[in-house]
Amino acid sequence: MQDEQLRRLLQQYIFNLEDAQEKAEELSAANEGLQRTTEFFKAVLNCTPHGICLVKRHTFQWCSPAFTEILGWTQQDLPALSILGICSCRSDFDEIEAYLNSADAGVFLHGEFNFMHKDGRVIACILSARPLDTHDRSRGHVFSFTDFTELKAARDICRNRAEELQLSNQQLNREIAERAKAEAALNEYKEHLEELVAKRTEQLNETNRRLLQAQKMEAVGTLAGGIAHDFNNLLTGIRGYASLMLHGMESDHVHFDKLKRIEAMVKSASDLTSQLLGFARGGKYVLKTIDLNELLQKSAAMFCRARHEITTHLNTGKKPVLVEADRTQMEQVLLNLYMNAWQAMPRGGEMTISCKSLQLDETEAARHNLAPGHYAAMSVSDKGVGMDEATMRRIFEPFFTTKDMGRGTGLGLASAYGIIINHHGTIEVESRKWVGSTFTVFLPISNAQAPSIAEAAESEVAKGAGTILLVDDQPMLLNVGKELLELLGYRAITAQSGAKAIECYLKERDAIDVVILDMIMPVLNGHDTYLQLKAINPKIKVLLCSGYSIDSHASELIQLGCNGFLQKPFDLNELSKALKDIIN
Amino acid sequence: MSKKILVVDDEEVISAYLQKKLEKLGYCTIVANDGEKALNAAINEKPDIVLMDVKLPRMTGTDVCRLLKTDPKTANIPVILLSAKAQPAEIQAGLDAGADKYLCKPASFPEILETIRSFESA
Numbered sequence: 154m155q156d157e158q159l160r161r162l163l164q165q166y167i168f169n170l171e172d173a174q175e176k177a178e179e180l181s182a183a184n185e186g187l188q189r190t191t192e193f194f195k196a197v198l199n200c201t202p203h204g205i206c207l208v209k210r211h212t213f214q215w216c217s218p219a220f221t222e223i224l225g226w227t228q229q230d231l232p233a234l235s236i237l238g239i240c241s242c243r244s245d246f247d248e249i250e251a252y253l254n255s256a257d258a259g260v261f262l263h264g265e266f267n268f269m270h271k272d273g274r275v276i277a278c279i280l281s282a283r284p285l286d287t288h289d290r291s292r293g294h295v296f297s298f299t300d301f302t303e304l305k306a307a308r309d310i311c312r313n314r315a316e317e318l319q320l321s322n323q324q325l326n327r328e329i330a331e332r333a334k335a336e337a338a339l340n341e342y343k344e345h346l347e348e349l350v351a352k353r354t355e356q357l358n359e360t361n362r363r364l365l366q367a368q369k370m371e372a373v374g375t376l377a378g379g380i381a382h383d384f385n386n387l388l389t390g391i392r393g394y395a396s397l398m399l400h401g402m403e404s405d406h407v408h409f410d411k412l413k414r415i416e417a418m419v420k421s422a423s424d425l426t427s428q429l430l431g432f433a434r435g436g437k438y439v440l441k442t443i444d445l446n447e448l449l450q451k452s453a454a455m456f457c458r459a460r461h462e463i464t465t466h467l468n469t470g471k472k473p474v475l476v477e478a479d480r481t482q483m484e485q486v487l488l489n490l491y492m493n494a495w496q497a498m499p500r501g502g503e504m505t506i507s508c509k510s511l512q513l514d515e516t517e518a519a520r521h522n523l524a525p526g527h528y529a530a531m532s533v534s535d536k537g538v539g540m541d542e543a544t545m546r547r548i549f550e551p552f553f554t555t556k557d558m559g560r561g562t563g564l565g566l567a568s569a570y571g572i573i574i575n576h577h578g579t580i581e582v583e584s585r586k587w588v589g590s591t592f593t594v595f596l597p598i599s600n601a602q603a604p605s606i607a608e609a610a611e612s613e614v615a616k617g618a619g620t621i622l623l624v625d626d627q628p629m630l631l632n633v634g635k636e637l638l639e640l641l642g643y644r645a646i647t648a649q650s651g652a653k654a655i656e657c658y659l660k661e662r663d664a665i666d667v668v669i670l671d672m673i674m675p676v677l678n679g680h681d682t683y684l685q686l687k688a689i690n691p692k693i694k695v696l697l698c699s700g701y702s703i704d705s706h707a708s709e710l711i712q713l714g715c716n717g718f719l720q721k722p723f724d725l726n727e728l729s730k731a732l733k734d735i736i737n
Numbered sequence: 738m739s740k741k742i743l744v745v746d747d748e749e750v751i752s753a754y755l756q757k758k759l760e761k762l763g764y765c766t767i768v769a770n771d772g773e774k775a776l777n778a779a780i781n782e783k784p785d786i787v788l789m790d791v792k793l794p795r796m797t798g799t800d801v802c803r804l805l806k807t808d809p810k811t812a813n814i815p816v817i818l819l820s821a822k823a824q825p826a827e828i829q830a831g832l833d834a835g836a837d838k839y840l841c842k843p844a845s846f847p848e849i850l851e852t853i854r855s856f857e858s859a
Contacts, residue, residue, distance in 0.1 A: 157792075160821035161748070163843035168754040171846055 202299070207285070209293035211235045211253060223278065223300045225271030236296065241267040241275045249282075253294065258287040265301060277301040356519070363522055370549065374571060377551050378701060381429035382673065385700030386627055388426065388722035392419045393633030396725040400640055416724075423722050429551070430701065431485060431568035442601040443480050444473035445508050445529050452484055453506050456491045462501030463494070469508045474529045475599040482572045486580075489565035490533040490592050497537025497590060505534040510598055521579055527598040528578070534591040540584045548582055569594075615729045616642040617736060619666035623647045624654040624682065625698070626674040634669070641729050651677025655685050662690060667735055669719070672699035672707055683710050694735050698723075740857060741765045743784035745775040745801075746819075747793055755788065758846050772796025779805055784814060786856055788849070791820035791831060799834040806835030815856040819844060 198205055204220025206213050213231040221227050226234055236253075240246040245266045252262040262282035267275050279299040284290045395416045402409055446469040457465050494504045508531040518525040540548070547553045551567035573580045573594055584590035621643045623634045631647040638645040646661065648654035651674055658665060668686060672679035679697060686693050691714075697707050700721045707718055716735045719727065742759055746752040747770050756766045767782050769775040771794040779787055779801070787805070791798035798818055805811040815837040820827070823841040831839045838852050 156823065157821040160823060160842040164821065165748070165750050167843045167845055168751060172754060172757075 204298035204300075206236075206296045206298070207293055208236050208253075208282075208296055209291075211237055214293060220298055223298050224268055224276060230271070239269045241269050249280075252282060256290065258284075258290070265305075268298070277305045360522075366546070370567075370570065370574075373551055373567075377429045377567075381426040382700035384422065384426045384429075385721040386630060388419050388422055389700070390627075390629045390633050390722075392416065392423070392722045392724050393630075393637050395419065397633070397636050397640060400725065419722065425564065426700075428485070428489075428564040428568040431482060431572045440477045440479060442475050442599050443478055443483065444475055445483075445531055445596070446470065446472075446474050448480070448483055449487065449506055449508055449531060452487045452491070456488070456495075460491075460495050463498065464501075464503045466503065466505045467507075468505065474508050474510050474531075475601060476529050476576075476596040477599045477601070478576050478596065479572075482576075486569040486572050486594065487533075489569045490594075492565055493592070494533055494535035494537065494590075497535045497539070502536050505532075507532050507534075513595075521581065521595060523579055523595060528595045529598050530593055530595050532591050532593040534589060536589040539586045539588050539590055541586055545582055545584055549580070566592075614641070614726050615733045617729065617732055618642050619736060620644045620646060620661070620664045621732070622654060622657060622661075622665045622668045624649075624651070624668060624674075624679075625671040626650060627671075630671075637725055637728055640725065641732070643732070650674060651679070651682035651685075654682055655689070658686055658689060658693075666694065667716075667732060668693065668695045669698055670695050672697055672701065679707075680710060683713075683715060687714065696731055696735055739763050739765045740785040741767065741782065742853065743767045743769065743775065743778055743782065743787045743789070745769045745772075745778075745787065745789040745793065745798065747771060747790065751790070755846075755849070758850075762850070770794075772798065772801045776801045776804060779811055779814060780808070783811075786853055787814055787816045788853065789816060789818055791818055791822055791827070799831050799836075802831065802836050803834040817849075817852055817856070819849065 198217040198219075201217070202219055203217075204223045205217040206220055207215040213226075213234045213236065216226065216228060216231060224239065226239070237246055237250055240249060245268075248264070249262065249266070252260060262280065264280060265277060266280045267277055270276050277300075279301050281297040281299075282294050284292070284294050286292045395412050398408070399412050399416065402412070449469055450467065453465050453467055457463065491504070498504075508529065510527065510529050512527055513521065513523060513525055515525045549566050549570035551564055553567070569592075570580055573596070576596055578594060578596035580592060580594050582590060582592050621638050623631060623638065623645055624647075625631050625634065626649060628649060631649060635645040635647055644664075646657060646665070648657045654668070654670070655677075658668065670679050670683060670686075674682070677685075679699070683695055683697075686695065695710075695715050696717045696719055697710060697715050698719045698721060699707060701707075707715075711718065717731050719731045723731075742764050744752050744755045744759070744766050745768075746755070749770070752768050752770065756768050759766050767778050767784060769778050773795045775787070775789060775793070775798075776796065778784070787802075789798045789801065793801070798820065802816045802818065805814060805816060812835075816835065817838045817840060818831045818836040819840045819842060820831065821842040822828075822831075828839050828841070837856065840849065840852060
């Protein structure tokens with residue numbers, strides 16, 4: 154029994170022993186694991202750059218080497234060190250204190266804080282804290298410190314750079330906007346400039362066209378003038394001889410009618426050369442202030458009397474429209490315009506004549522190729538066949554005509570053009586095919602008083618007495634002139650050149666009453682001859698004579714004291730009147 | 738699948754230790770602290786091995802062994818008797834009752850485990 158009992162006790166003992174041994178082995182294994190874990194965490198804490206601390210009741214309990222590296226405080230300093238004591242500012246202090254005093258299990262701490270280094274510097278740290286045991290915060294807290302100084306400095310630099318970049322970006326955007334605005338303005342200006350250039354180019358082209366046309370007209374004018382001059386010399390001879398033959402001839406003489414016809418044809422030829430000279434702008438007669446309204450009324454009335462099939466509407470004001478012009482030439486211009494209207498309406502029609510004064514500003518004047526100023530504008534409109542663009546361009550050229558052969562000379566409008574240009578005006582045409590044409594004449598307005606109109610009385614052939622020195626380079630004209638003068642009762646001496654005239658005058662100075670001086674002569678022309686004669690006798694009486702119209706040379710001589718101008722071809726009447734005017 | 742072992746001992750220190758050690762090794766254990774309970778457990782739970790003390794309240798381990806070995810439903814279950822009764826007659830009585838092995842206390846756990854494993858492989 155005792156053995157049995159002993160065996161039982163032994164069994165219990167053995168089992169207890171085995172159990173204890175097993176527990177001891179397990180404990181040893183657990184201890185070994187714990188040691189390894191501790192070593193692992195120690196290694197982790199030693200190598201991490203984050204300073205790790207255990208804080209209990211505000212006081213540091215333990216710190217990792219990185220903590221000492223970051224803030225300078227060592228393990229030995231810890232017992233006397235409070236985490237609140239190393240806060241460098243009040244707000245950090247308050248935040249950490251609030252965290253430590255919180256009883257809430259879920260309250261953690263994370264953020265940027267500044268702490269005092271042991272040497273007094275302020276170190277910026279990223280701080281993270283959490284309780285060791287969220288259910289029992291009294292067990293303490295783990296704090297992790299990450300040195301943020303360099304990162305903060307870098308971050309500050311980055312922030313500054315970002316701000317600078319933002320500023321420079323804003324500046325850039327402003328500049329881009331300004332540039333875009335400037336570009337838009339530039340484009341607008343460019344377009345404006347292009348428009349101006351296009352407009353100016355168009356104006357230049359138009360001016361160029363007008364200039365070419367004017368040059369062409371000038372050239373043709375010179376040619377026409379030369380022809381008219383030579384013709385006038387010939388006509389002077391024919392007319393002179395016809396006058397001589399007719400003088401004293403009875404009307405029942407067998408040649409009387411024929412001679413009258415010759416005289417009439419010479420008159421027609423003279424009209425023709427007169428038209429040519431008008432176009433040639435050889436000059437103008439003595440300018441007088443004339444009222445265009447009065448001129449229009451008279452000329453239109455005269456034309457209507459001759460052309461009953463034309464109904465004329467006259468739109469002129471009561472107030473005179475005054476210009477400085479040669480009345481005869483103006484009449485010629487108007488007659489040509491009326492004739493043109495009449496020929497445009499072969500079966501009759503309406504012609505409207507109007508006159509007004511207007512002010513042309515720079516732009517308007519340039520459009521008409523005139524200087525700015527006050528102008529008279531008289532126009533003649535018809536409702537005739539009209540003309541196309543090509544015809545309009547050539548309408549003022551001499552011998553350009555759309556009429557059938559024999560119906561027109563082609564000189565009317567050319568003459569009108571020459572006369573008006575010579576009066577510092579312009580003539581323009583507007584026309585539409587099958588609608589009608591309007592010719593408008595612009596002439597500078599005169600500021601003078603209205604003239605009194607005195608009709609020239611038809612003069613009788615007046616005989617005279619005295620000695621006349623006739624100077625001309627054409628022997629035929631000297632012959633006929635001499636005979637005409639002698640017929641009029643004068644003694645005639647002839648000289649075929651300027652030099653001979655001077656020589657002759659020196660010889661018979663006292664006997665010579667009047668010198669009839671041709672303007673166009675070779676070597677010593679009329680102008681120079683006159684000057685020399687005038688030098689010999691300042692009171693010398695000289696009648697200028699020319700196949701050209703009165704021109705600038707002749708005008709100058711008239712200004713210098715020349716006594717008159719005789720247009721070739723002249724007849725007995727004209728010669729007698731001119732001489733009588735001078736001698737008396 | 739883990740083997741089911743019926744551990745029977747009236748001393749709790751013994752049965753608890755055996756239960757702890759065997760379960761640690763992956764066995765499934767049933768514990769009974771008297772003979773009647775052991776018999777019922779063996780019939781009802783059909784353990785793979787029965788590890789049983791001899792001196793038990795209500796019914797001895799030898800009796801339980803005999804009943805088990807006589808019942809065809811439980812006759813094949815190996816029965817290991819673990820007893821402080823170490824006299825040759827006592828050992829013989831146990832073997833006569835049909836026990837497959839008779840271990841005398843004190844036996845170490847490795848010794849007991851070796852016996853259990855010898856029946857496992859059989």
